[in-house]
Amino acid sequence: xxxxxxxxxxxxxxxxxxxxxxxxxxxxxxxxxxxxxxxxxxxxxxxxxxxxxxxxxxxxxxxxxxxxxxxxxxxxxxxxxxxxxxxxxxxxxxxxxxxxxxxxxxxxxxxxxxxxxxxxxxxxxxxxxxxxxxxxxxxxxxxxxxxxxxxxxxxxxxxxxxxxxxxxxxxxxxxxxxxxxxxxxxxxxxxxxxxxxxxxxxxxxxxxxxxxxxxxxxxxxxxxxxxxxxxxxxxxxxxxxxxxxxxxxxxxxxxxxxxxxxxxxxxxxxxxxxxxxxxxxxxxxxxxxxxxxxxxxxxxxxxxxxxxxxxxxxxxxxxxxxxxxxxxxx
Numbered sequence: 346x347x348x349x350x351x352x353x354x355x356x357x358x359x360x361x362x363x364x365x366x367x368x369x370x371x372x373x374x375x376x377x378x379x380x381x382x383x384x385x386x387x388x389x390x391x392x393x394x395x396x397x398x399x400x401x402x403x404x405x406x407x408x409x410x411x412x413x414x415x416x417x418x419x420x421x422x423x424x425x426x427x428x429x430x431x432x433x434x435x436x437x438x439x440x441x442x443x444x445x446x447x448x449x450x451x452x453x454x455x456x457x458x459x460x461x462x463x464x465x466x467x468x469x470x471x472x473x474x475x476x477x478x479x480x481x482x483x484x485x486x487x488x489x490x491x492x493x494x495x496x497x498x499x500x501x502x503x504x505x506x507x508x509x510x511x512x513x514x515x516x517x518x519x520x521x522x523x524x525x526x527x528x529x530x531x532x533x534x535x536x537x538x539x540x541x542x543x544x545x546x547x548x549x550x551x552x553x554x555x556x557x558x559x560x561x562x563x564x565x566x567x568x569x570x571x572x573x574x575x576x577x578x579x580x581x582x583x584x585x586x587x588x589x590x591x592x593x594x595x596x597x598x599x600x601x602x603x604x605x606x607x608x609x610x611x612x613x614x615x616x617x618x619x620x621x622x623x624x625x626x627x628x629x630x631x632x633x634x635x636x637x638x639x640x641x642x643x644x645x646x647x648x649x650x651x652x653x654x655x656x657x658x659x660x661x662x663x664x665x666x667x668x669x670x671x672x673x674x675x
Contacts, residue, residue, distance in 0.1 A: 347383035349549070349632070351625045353618055355390040360400040382406045383648075384552045386545075388621055407555065409548040417544035420551055420574070429558035435662045436563050447498065449579075449658070449668060450566035451489050454502045456583030456670025458486040461509040463673045464586050464594075468516050475515075481508045495566065502566075502582075509586075517597050520604055530613030535593070537607060537614045538624065542589030543581070545628050550577035550584070553651035557659050580654050583671045588647065592627050601627070636675050 352358065356369040365377040365385075377385070379400075384407040393408075401408060402423040412418035439445040462482040469475040485505045492498040506526075513523040513535060523535040531537040551574050554561045564575035566582065596602045606620030616624065632648040645653070654671050661668035 348381050349384050349386060349629055350377050350382055351386040351388060351622070351629070352377075352391060353388045353622055356392070358385075358387070358391050358393040358397055360397050365397065365400070379404055379406060384409055384548070386548065386625070387411065388625075407552050409551070411544065416540070417548055420548065422551070422555060432558040432659060432663060433560050433563075436560055439662050440563055440565060440569070443494075446565045447492070447495065449661070450495055450498055451492065452668050452670040453566045453579050453582045454498055454505075455486055455489055456672050457502065457586065458482055458489075458505045459670075459672040460583055460586040461505060462486070464590060465509060465512050468512065468594075473512070473515055475512050478508050478512055481505075495568075498566070516594055518600075521597055530611070531615070533614050534604065534607045537616055538593045538597075538602075539589065541616060541621070541624060542593060542628065543585055545625070546581045546585050546588050547577050549588075549632070549648065550574075550580045550651055550655075553648075554580070554655050556652050557655045559655060559659050559662075580651065580658070583654075584651065587673055588628070588631060592624065592631055596624065596627055639674060 352367060354367060354369045354375075356367055358365060358367055360366075361376070363379075365379045367375040367377065369375070382404070385401070386409050388411045391410075398408075398421055401421070405423045407423060408421040410418045410420065439449065462479060465475045465478050465482065469479060482505055485501055485508070489498065489501060492501060510523065510526060517523065517535065521535055522533065524533065526539070527533070527536045528540050531540045551561060554574070554576055559576060561574035561576045562569055564579045567575045567578040569575050601623055602620055606617055606623065607614055608617050609615075633646055635644040635646050636650075637643070638645045638653075650671060658668055660666050
């Protein structure tokens with residue numbers, strides 16, 4: 346599987362012969378093996394030009410840009426690996442059909458709740474009493490079929506997430522208090538990590554969708570909108586508990602991130618450069634992990650599971666084969 350490369354230094358990113366070179370503000374030169382790259386994640390203040398963008402396009406490499414407050418700012422995407430007018434037409438038809446759209450959206454929420462419940466069950470079996478939350482998540486999931494529309498479904502998902510988040514203060518070590526989801530800007534260390542982790546999941550979903558003929562702007566759970574790849578928001582939902590939240594729990598409980606890994610700026614609590622590097626490294630290590638796939642009969646990386654999810658959705662749209670959302674089975 347191709348690799349992601351995270352650039353935290355400030356400087357200039359440029360094409361140099363047949364690779365990419367970062368020239369830092371101290372005139373240090375670093376080379377990125379672009380032939381192995383899936384995407385570049387630009388966290389620093391980076392200058393680049395059209396010559397670089399043309400080269401990345403030829404190599405099929407995306408550039409995901411993160412701005413102040415660790416927020417995902419946007420992507421410069423290469424031409425799609427595949428294009429299909431038939432796929433686009435059927436994708437839009439599924440969106441326009443209220444029943445078809447609701448069915449797909451319900452699957453995303455069901456997968457998300459299953460994976461949240463798996464996280465809570467893991468810690469329930471390790472000295473915590475989370476049975477009431479486990480039961481509440483199960484009840485909400487069982488009631489998804491009763492949702493009459495997208496708004497009601499989103500409300501049920503929000504209720505499930507509140508129940509899930511209620512366990513965080515017990516799971517996290519002393520010194521870290523969650524106190525509920527706050528963003529724009531994140532109000533404390535845990536909210537900062539959730540925002541940053543979710544942004545990384547989203548950007549990787551953008552890259553995964555590119556490998557298919559799906560249009561990333563046509564979505565089902567989230568409303569399609571301007572200047573965002575809303576289908577990536579949909580696909581990210583089942584993966585955030587597995588890819589982002591478990592990294593957060595691991596890094597904080599092992600002391601790899603501490604309160605010194607954050608700084609307060611303009612009423613926002615943000616990761617320091619060192620903190621972002623630590624989190625990104627752990628996130629990439631998680632993406633590289635492999636698991637035996639029950640249907641493919643081979644091991645696949647967590648990162649490849651994102652691409653499988655996009656292909657499953659495409660197959661459902663084109664053939665009507667039931668779409669089964671990603672649910673952690675290991």
